[in-house]
Amino acid sequence: MKKIIASAVGLVMLGGVAVTTASAFESKFGGYWRTRAFSQTDFNGVDSSYWRVDNRTRLYYTAIFNENFKFVNKFEFNTNWGDDVGGDIGSDGTGILRIKNSYADFTLGNVRTKLGIQGAAIARGFIFDDDFSGVVVDGNFGAVSPKFMWIRANGEYTSGAEIDEDIFAFLVPFKIGDMTSLNPYFVYHNAENSNEDYYIGIDADMNFDVVSGWGTFIYQGGTTRDSDGDREIDSDNSAFLFAVGAKASIVHGQFFYATGNGSDFLGDDDNEQFAGVPGRSYYWAEILGLGMFDNTTSNGSPGNGISNIWAANVGVKIKPMDKLSLGADLWYAALAEDNVAGDDGLGTELDLKAGYAIMDNLNLDVVFAYLFAGDATGDEDPMEIGARLSLKF
Numbered sequence: 001m002k003k004i005i006a007s008a009v010g011l012v013m014l015g016g017v018a019v020t021t022a023s024a025f026e027s028k029f030g031g032y033w034r035t036r037a038f039s040q041t042d043f044n045g046v047d048s049s050y051w052r053v054d055n056r057t058r059l060y061y062t063a064i065f066n067e068n069f070k071f072v073n074k075f076e077f078n079t080n081w082g083d084d085v086g087g088d089i090g091s092d093g094t095g096i097l098r099i100k101n102s103y104a105d106f107t108l109g110n111v112r113t114k115l116g117i118q119g120a121a122i123a124r125g126f127i128f129d130d131d132f133s134g135v136v137v138d139g140n141f142g143a144v145s146p147k148f149m150w151i152r153a154n155g156e157y158t159s160g161a162e163i164d165e166d167i168f169a170f171l172v173p174f175k176i177g178d179m180t181s182l183n184p185y186f187v188y189h190n191a192e193n194s195n196e197d198y199y200i201g202i203d204a205d206m207n208f209d210v211v212s213g214w215g216t217f218i219y220q221g222g223t224t225r226d227s228d229g230d231r232e233i234d235s236d237n238s239a240f241l242f243a244v245g246a247k248a249s250i251v252h253g254q255f256f257y258a259t260g261n262g263s264d265f266l267g268d269d270d271n272e273q274f275a276g277v278p279g280r281s282y283y284w285a286e287i288l289g290l291g292m293f294d295n296t297t298s299n300g301s302p303g304n305g306i307s308n309i310w311a312a313n314v315g316v317k318i319k320p321m322d323k324l325s326l327g328a329d330l331w332y333a334a335l336a337e338d339n340v341a342g343d344d345g346l347g348t349e350l351d352l353k354a355g356y357a358i359m360d361n362l363n364l365d366v367v368f369a370y371l372f373a374g375d376a377t378g379d380e381d382p383m384e385i386g387a388r389l390s391l392k393f
Contacts, residue, residue: 030060031393038293038367038386045299045378052295053081058100068108072118074101100131112138120149122169123201123216123276126241126258126306127187130279147171153278154191165191167277181205189222189277197222197237197277213246220274239274241306253314254284260308260337273337275307282306284313285331286351286369287382293367300339300376301346308336309346323357335376345374347381361392 039051056078063071076098079087086093103116114136121129134151147170154165166189173183187199201218220239245254258274265273281304283290288301288311297303315329333346349371356364369384371377 024065026064028060028062028064030062032056032058032391033393034388034390036293036386036388038295038384040293040295041383042378042380043287043296043298043382045373045380047380050295055079055081055087069104069106072101072103072105073099076100110140112140114138120151122149122171122185122187123199123203123218124214124243125276125280125282125304126216126218126243126256127199127201127276128167128169128279129281132279144172144174147173151277151279153189163192165189165194165278167279179207187277195222195224199276201241211246211248214244216241216243218242218274224271235269235271237271239272241274250316250318251314252317253312255310255312256306257310258306258308258336260335262337263340263342273308276305280305284311285329285333285349286367287349287371287384288331288333288346291351291367291369291384292353292365292388293384293386298346298371298373298382299378300335300343301333310334310336315351325353325355327351327353327355329353334374339376341376343375345376347374347377348372363390364388365390 033056035055037053039049041049056076059075061073077093077096079085079093079096081087085096099117101118103114103118105114117131117133118136119131120136132151134149137148139146149169151167153167154163156163167187169185169187171183171185173181175181183203185201189195189197198221199218201216204215206213218241220237222237224235224237239259241256241258243254243256246252259272261271261273283294283304285291287298290297290304302309311331311333313329313331315327317325317327319325329351331349335344335346338344349369352368354366358364365388367384367386371382373381
């Protein structure tokens with residue numbers, strides 16, 4: 001009987017500890033949902049059409065233990081209407097759950113560390129902007145906030161051989177007064193038996209009363225190695241990217257230029273084509289640069305992986321009503337170096353957008369885009385029409 005009583009008391013005490021532990025943190029929930037429908041015509045350079053309706057749901061859960069320690073998770077479900085993974089009759093989706101983020105976030109003194117699956121951007125996405133497994137360490141020392149990143153790009157075994165690929169970044173953002181900030185950085189990318197690249201760059205941001213502006217300059221060096229694993233150097237890298245943008249009242253614009261290789265480039269020549277690391281992503285025009293519907297890009301364009309291209313943009317955005325916004329953008333883009341056919345023009349693109357806040361957190365966006373195709377795009381003019389209903393909570 002004493003053993004039974006002792007066991008019961010032990011279970012009660014254990015339950016009390018469990019309840020105390022379970023209630024020692026705050027749970028925070030949130031998410032994002034959208035349904036969109038869009039049509040894309042002649043994107044592949046010839047007479048063609050594609051249309052789709054799809055769903056995306058993201059659910060966020062954060063366990064907050066205290067102001068300096070939390071555990072962050074973000075999950076995602078994607079389906080196309082009519083597909084066989086959850087969009088068909090009966091639904092019951094399988095294999096559609098994705099873990100976007102799952103990381104520990106803790107601060108010790110002036111240093112914040114995020115460890116696990118997370119997202120980050122380098123150089124506005126020209127070098128990197130994606131989710132990854134790794135470590136981000138942020139320092140907060142007043143006007144200076146140094147940051148270190150280790151991005152584990154690949155660590156799998158293929159045919160008995162391990163393929164190691166890592167990205168290391170060191171950034172030192174700092175402020176000059178209240179209106180200007182600079183962010184110099186160094187990025188090192190090493191893929192075993194392949195590329196060994198480094199990037200030296202700086203971002204600048206200025207925000208004045210009537211106008212704001214930004215700029216980015218990146219130099220890419222390093223080597224491209226052959227594929228047979230003997231570590232013999234094939235070519236040296238020497239490439240760069242330059243980008244600027246500004247906004248004044250309702251008018252905005254930007255320009256970027258990324259170097260490329262000529263059509264007569266050989267693998268053992270010096271590589272002059274700029275390319276970010278795996279995970280690079282800079283969205284721009286709706287058709288040429290993926291845009292809102294990010295399904296595919298028009299023929300010949302590098303899309304969101306900025307490389308061998310220059311582009312210029314001017315646009316306006318107005319709010320005729322409190323809940324309504326209207327925008328128009330004009331883009332011109334061309335290849336920095338001719339393609340193998342000797343062509344370089346990608347074309348002139350017109351983007352028209354409207355956004356309406358139906359109610360709190362629920363928004364409707366409508367897009368019409370038309371590309372007057374250049375010789376490097378093809379004979380047909382691509383067109384895109386679409387709408388997106390989105391909810392944040």
